Amino acid sequence: xxxxxxxxxxxxxxxxxxxxxxxxxxxxxxxxxxxxxxxxxxxxxxxxxxxxxxxxxxxxxxxxxxxxxxxxxxxxxxxxxxxxxxxxxxxxxxxxxxxxxxxxxxxxxxxxxxxxxxxxxxxxxxxxxxxxxxxxxxxxxxxxxxxxxxxxxxxxxxxxxxxxxxxxxxxxxxxxxxxxxxxxxxxxxxxxxxxxxxxxxxxxxxxxxxxxxxxxxxxxxxxxxxxxxxxxxxxxxxxxxxxxxxxxxxxxxxxxxxxxxxxxxxxxxxxxxxxxxxxxxxxxxxxxxxxxxxxxxxxxxxx
Amino acid sequence: xxxxxxxxxxxxxxxxxxxxxxxxxxxxxxxxxxxxxxxxxxxxxxxxxxxxxxxxxxxxxxxxxxxxxxxxxxxxxxxxxxxxxxxxxxxxxxxxxxxxxxxxxxxxxxxxxxxxxxxxxxxxxxxxxxxxxxxxxxxxxxxxxxxxxxxxxxxxxxxxxxxxxxxxxxxxxxxxxxxxxxxxxxxxxxxxxxxxxxxxxxxxxxxxxxxxxxxxxxxxxxxxxxxxxxxxxxxxxxxxxxxxxxxxxxxxxxxxxxxxxxxxxxxxxxxxxxxxxxxxxxxx
Numbered sequence: 001x002x003x004x005x006x007x008x009x010x011x012x013x014x015x016x017x018x019x020x021x022x023x024x025x026x027x028x029x030x031x032x033x034x035x036x037x038x039x040x041x042x043x044x045x046x047x048x049x050x051x052x053x054x055x056x057x058x059x060x061x062x063x064x065x066x067x068x069x070x071x072x073x074x075x076x077x078x079x080x081x082x083x084x085x086x087x088x089x090x091x092x093x094x095x096x097x098x099x100x101x102x103x104x105x106x107x108x109x110x111x112x113x114x115x116x117x118x119x120x121x122x123x124x125x126x127x128x129x130x131x132x133x134x135x136x137x138x139x140x141x142x143x144x145x146x147x148x149x150x151x152x153x154x155x156x157x158x159x160x161x162x163x164x165x166x167x168x169x170x171x172x173x174x175x176x177x178x179x180x181x182x183x184x185x186x187x188x189x190x191x192x193x194x195x196x197x198x199x200x201x202x203x204x205x206x207x208x209x210x211x212x213x214x215x216x217x218x219x220x221x222x223x224x225x226x227x228x229x230x231x232x233x234x235x236x237x238x239x240x241x242x243x244x245x246x247x248x249x250x251x252x253x254x255x256x257x258x259x260x261x262x263x264x265x266x267x268x269x270x271x272x273x274x275x276x277x278x279x280x281x282x283x284x285x286x287x288x289x290x291x292x293x294x295x296x297x298x299x300x301x302x303x
Numbered sequence: 304x305x306x307x308x309x310x311x312x313x314x315x316x317x318x319x320x321x322x323x324x325x326x327x328x329x330x331x332x333x334x335x336x337x338x339x340x341x342x343x344x345x346x347x348x349x350x351x352x353x354x355x356x357x358x359x360x361x362x363x364x365x366x367x368x369x370x371x372x373x374x375x376x377x378x379x380x381x382x383x384x385x386x387x388x389x390x391x392x393x394x395x396x397x398x399x400x401x402x403x404x405x406x407x408x409x410x411x412x413x414x415x416x417x418x419x420x421x422x423x424x425x426x427x428x429x430x431x432x433x434x435x436x437x438x439x440x441x442x443x444x445x446x447x448x449x450x451x452x453x454x455x456x457x458x459x460x461x462x463x464x465x466x467x468x469x470x471x472x473x474x475x476x477x478x479x480x481x482x483x484x485x486x487x488x489x490x491x492x493x494x495x496x497x498x499x500x501x502x503x504x505x506x507x508x509x510x511x512x513x514x515x516x517x518x519x520x521x522x523x524x525x526x527x528x529x530x531x532x533x534x535x536x537x538x539x540x541x542x543x544x545x546x547x548x549x550x551x552x553x554x555x556x557x558x559x560x561x562x563x564x565x566x567x568x569x570x571x572x573x574x575x576x577x578x579x580x581x582x583x584x585x586x587x
Contacts, residue, residue: 207401
C-alpha cells in the first residue's frame with residue numbers, strides 16, 4: 001500500500017517523458033514501476049527541462065504548419081522556407097549602409113530602439129517624480145487626475161502632428177509620441193504606489209519621527225518601486241507598439257519604416273521577418289524589465 | 304503585609320503626585336468622522352500611569368483599546384480632553400513613546416539590524432558617533448536574543464523573531480514609554496508564552512513604563528501591575544481597573560497553581576463575560 005502511495009506521490013513531481021511509457025506497466029506490475037519511477041526521478045532535471053521546452057516547440061511547429069498550408073493554397077504568400085532563406089540572407093549582413101533609405105535591418109532596429117530609449121527615458125524623468133508628487137499631495141492628485149483621464153485614452157499617434165508642428169522634424173516627433181504614450185502608465189502607477197504605501201510603514205515613520213528625506217529613501221521609494229517598475233513595464237510595451245506605427249508615418253530609418261518600405265517594394269518575406277524581429281525585441285525588453293521588477297519586489301507584511 | 308504595602312503606596316502617592324502621573328489622560332473623548340457619519344469610539348477616559356508601571360488594556364474587540372493606545376502614541380488626536388506624558392501634552396508621535404505594532408511593521412527591504420538602526424540613528428544620531436550607534440543597535444538585538452539574525456531580512460525569519468525585532472526597535476530608542484498593540488496576538492501559544500517571559504525579563508531590566516493592549520486574560524494577569532478593563536463600544540470607557548499584586552519576578556508555571564492568580568483571572572473573566580458579554584452575543 002505504502003509503495004503504491006509512494007508511486008502516486010512520486011508521480012506528481014515527475015510527470016516526465018519516461019512516465020508515459022511506464023504508465024501502462026505500473027498498472028500491471030506495481031513493483032517494477034516503483035523502480036522505474038526512481039530512475040525517472042533521477043533524470044528529473046533533464047525531463048523537467050524537456051517538458052518545459054516541448055509545448056512551446058509544438059506551438060511553433062503548429063504555427064509554421066498553418067503558415068505552410070496557407071502559403072501553398074494562396075500562391076502569392078511566401079512559404080516558411082523562402083522566408084527562412086531570405087532571413088539568412090538578411091541577417092548575414094545586418095549592418096550595411098548604401099543610402100539613407102537602404103540600410104541593414106540591424107541599423108533599423110537600433111534606430112527604433114534609440115527613439116524608444118530617448119522618449120521613454122524622458123517620460124521616466126518627468127513621469128516618475130510627477131507620480132510621486134501626485135501620490136503624496138492630494139491637491140495635485142485632484143489637479144492632474146482629470147487631465148490624465150482625458151488624455152490617457154488618446155492614441156499617441158494623434159499627438160504626432162503636434163510633434164511635427166512643434167519640432168519641425170520627423171525624428172523628434174516620433175520620440176514625442178513615445179514620450180506621450182510612456183508617461184501615463186509611469187505617472188499612474190507611481191502615484192498609485194505612493195497612495196498604497198501600507199499605513200503601518202507610515203506609522204513607523206511617524207513614531208520614529210523620520211525626516212522627509214529618510215521617509216522618501218527608506219520607506220516611500222522602496223515600497224513604491226514594484227509599482228513603479230510595473231508602470232515602466234507597461235510603458236515599454238506600449239512604446240514598442242507605438243514606435244512601429246510612428247515610424248511608418250515619419251519615415252527615415254527604423255523598423256516601422258522598414259516594414260512600410262518593404263511593402264512598397266512588395267517584399268512580403270521581409271515584412272514577415274520584420275514582424276518576427278519586432279516580436280522578439282519586444283519580448284526581450286519585457287523580460288528584462290520583469291527580471292528587474294523581481295529583483296526589487298519584497299514580501300509584504302502579513303499580520 | 305498587604306496593608307502595609309498599601310499605606311506605603313498611598314504615602315508615596317501623596318508625596319510624589321507629580322511624578323506618579325507619568326502618563327495622565329484627562330476626560331478624553333474620541334469621535335471618528337467617517338463618510339457614513341460619526342462614530343463615538345471612546346468617552347470619558349481618565350487614567351494615570353506611574354513611571355515604571357506595566358499597564359494592560361483589555362476588552363472585547365471593537366472596544367477602542369487600540370484607539371486609546373494610538374492616542375497615547377500620538378498617532379491620533381483626541382476629539383476632546385487632554386493627554387499628558389511627563390507633564391507635557393502629547394502633540395504627536397515621538398520616539399520617546401515608541402510603539403510595538405501588532406503586525407511588527409518591519410520594513411521588508413531592510414535587515415533586522417538596519418530596521419533597528421533606523422530608529423537608533425534618529426534618536427541618538429545627533430549626539431553620538433557611528434560606533435556608539437552601532438553598539439546600541441547590537442545591544443538591542445542581543446537583548447532580544449537575535450544577534451545571529453542581524454543581517455537577515457524580515458521575510459527570512461519566523462513570526463516570533465519578527466516581533467522580537469519590533470520590540471528591540473522600540474526598546475533601542477530608550478523610550479520613556481513602551482506602547483504595545485497586541486504584540487503577541489498573531490503568534491502561536493508557545494511562542495507567545497516564550498516572548499511574554501522574555502518581555503518580563505527585559506522590562507525588569509530596563510524598568511520601562513509599558514502600556515499594552517491585549518485580549519488574552521492570562522497575558523494580562525501575568526504581565527501587568529494594573530489591568531484596565533474597558534466596556535464595550537461604541538462610546539467605550541474604562542469599566543474597572545484591577546490591581547495585580549503578584550510578586551515579581553513572576554513565574555508562569557508556579558502561578559498556574561497560585562490561588563491569588565486564579566482570583567485575578569476570574570475577576571477579569573467575570574468582567575469580560577458577565578458584565579460585558581460579547582457584543583456579538585448581545586446583537587444575536
